[in-house]
Amino acid sequence: MAASFSTTINTLNTQTLEQVLRQLQTKWRELKWAVFLLVLTVFLYAVVYHSASLVPNFPASVVPVVAAKQENNNIDSIEAEDRKNLEEILKEASMKDKKTVIVTLMNQAWAEPNSTFDVFLESFRIGNGTNRLLPHIVVMCLDDKSYSRCLDVLPRRCILLRTAGVDFSGEKRYMVGEYVKMMWRRIKFLRSLLKLGYNFLFTDMDTIWLRDPFSRLAADVDFQSACNLFFNGNFSDRQHNEVNGGFIFVTANHRTVKLYKYWYKSRLRFPGKHDQDVLNYIRSDKYIKKIGLDMRFIDTVDVGSFCQPNWDITKVSVLHGNCCIGQSNKVKDLRQSLEDWTIFFANGKRERKFRQPMNCQRSVGWKPQRNHKRRG
Numbered sequence: 264m265a266a267s268f269s270t271t272i273n274t275l276n277t278q279t280l281e282q283v284l285r286q287l288q289t290k291w292r293e294l295k296w297a298v299f300l301l302v303l304t305v306f307l308y309a310v311v312y313h314s315a316s317l318v319p320n321f322p323a324s325v326v327p328v329v330a331a332k333q334e335n336n337n338i339d340s341i342e343a344e345d346r347k348n349l350e351e352i353l354k355e356a357s358m359k360d361k362k363t364v365i366v367t368l369m370n371q372a373w374a375e376p377n378s379t380f381d382v383f384l385e386s387f388r389i390g391n392g393t394n395r396l397l398p399h400i401v402v403m404c405l406d407d408k409s410y411s412r413c414l415d416v417l418p419r420r421c422i423l424l425r426t427a428g429v430d431f432s433g434e435k436r437y438m439v440g441e442y443v444k445m446m447w448r449r450i451k452f453l454r455s456l457l458k459l460g461y462n463f464l465f466t467d468m469d470t471i472w473l474r475d476p477f478s479r480l481a482a483d484v485d486f487q488s489a490c491n492l493f494f495n496g497n498f499s500d501r502q503h504n505e506v507n508g509g510f511i512f513v514t515a516n517h518r519t520v521k522l523y524k525y526w527y528k529s530r531l532r533f534p535g536k537h538d539q540d541v542l543n544y545i546r547s548d549k550y551i552k553k554i555g556l557d558m559r560f561i562d563t564v565d566v567g568s569f570c571q572p573n574w575d576i577t578k579v580s581v582l583h584g585n586c587c588i589g590q591s592n593k594v595k596d597l598r599q600s601l602e603d604w605t606i607f608f609a610n611g612k613r614e615r616k617f618r619q620p621m622n623c624q625r626s627v628g629w630k631p632q633r634n635h636k637r638r639g
């Protein structure tokens with residue numbers, strides 16, 4: 264009874280399906296041209312819109328340094344004049360003995376007076392032996408306002424990065440769509456530095472530099488990065504240490520150019536993920552092993568962050584204000600760390616420590632735990 268009922272249904276379904284298909288075929292013949300015209304219109308619209316968004320909309324007195332399109336693949340696509348400007352900036356900024364620059368990224372919110380940019384620069388002035396690193400800083404600016412503030416503060420060290428159709432000017436929260444695009448734009452630009460033969464230390468701007476980190480970095484390693492949350496004690500263990508994309512030192516060579524190319528391409532395999540996650544997915548896969556990339560992690564004692572429970576003020580080189588939500592929380596707590604450093608450094612008070620970043624800890628509703636041992 265039940266079996267014959269379902270057979271009937273199946274037969275019915277087959278017949279209906281054939282009818283529908285025949286109808287669709289007829290309709291398709293009629294609609295083919297309409298569909299073709301629609302596709303053509305969308306294509307033409309995309310072309311026109313894309314070109315329009317490349318027309319610069321800033322004052323003629325401000326020369327854009329780099330205005331690359333989102334999908335352009337390499338430095339060859341940078342306009343000749345822009346490329347000349349870029350190369351001049353890099354040449355002036357790089358350290359004399361090696362072609363090394365310090366690169367950071369800024370948007371409008373970070374560029375405002377008394378915000379992230381100012382705290383960042385102030386740390387170089389009051390850190391121990393960091394003042395001499397200031398001339399080597401190059402700032403990638405994501406919008407016209409941050410570019411113009413950058414030119415006021417560090418003339419000849421500013422690069423305007425533009426991405427068609429994206430507004431990078433506001434404060435960006437973790438994982439918001441545009442933030443992700445901005446992070447990928449940065450990876451593409453850094454790849455072009457490697458192609459030009461420049462080693463770079465990329466640092467997020469929400470960091471304070473208290474001691475020269477270069478002495479803590481290994482020479483002749485392709486890729487070195489700070490640890491995301493914890494350092495497991497083994498510099499070369501890429502299984503258990505996670506990359507923190509906010510502090511990376513890269514040597515320019517064919518392996519690192521390949522890494523950046525592969526990394527940038529891999530974003531298509533992990534849609535919506537930002538660069539740091541994607542690098543952590545691919546960091547020990549077959550292709551990376553094949554290119555023989557040498558990767559090393561930096562001890563959290565040297566490059567620490569608000570994600571860790573405490574930092575040794577007598578040792579720390581760079582302190583990263585991550586694990587923090589909200590621009591003002593971050594700036595307040597970084598400033599507090601700078602004050603603690605100033606007091607420590609001025610009178611060599613050994614007992615002086617960093618206070619906890621309370622605003623940041625409240626903002627993420629989380630306080631790093633020291634060690635499970637201590638509680639047991």
Ligand SMILES: *[C@@H]1O[C@H](CO)[C@@H](O)[C@H](O)[C@H]1NC(C)=O
Pocket residue numbers: 377595598
């Ligand atoms: C900058 O910020 C600090 C701390 O938030 C504040 O004390 C100071 O007055 C500000 N300075 C200016 C010029 O706004």
Ligand SMILES: *[C@@H]1O[C@H](CO)[C@@H](O)[C@H](O)[C@H]1NC(C)=O
Pocket residue numbers: 391392577608
């Ligand atoms: C500052 O740097 C000098 C020279 O490297 C060093 O002798 C001194 O101990 C450093 N001071 C601190 C507080 O790190």
Ligand SMILES: *[C@@H]1O[C@H](CO)[C@@H](O)[C@H](O)[C@H]1NC(C)=O
Pocket residue numbers: 497498499500501502
């Ligand atoms: C460190 O990690 C590397 C790579 O995983 C491994 O080959 C090496 O044996 C580790 N060293 C120690 C001392 O555990």
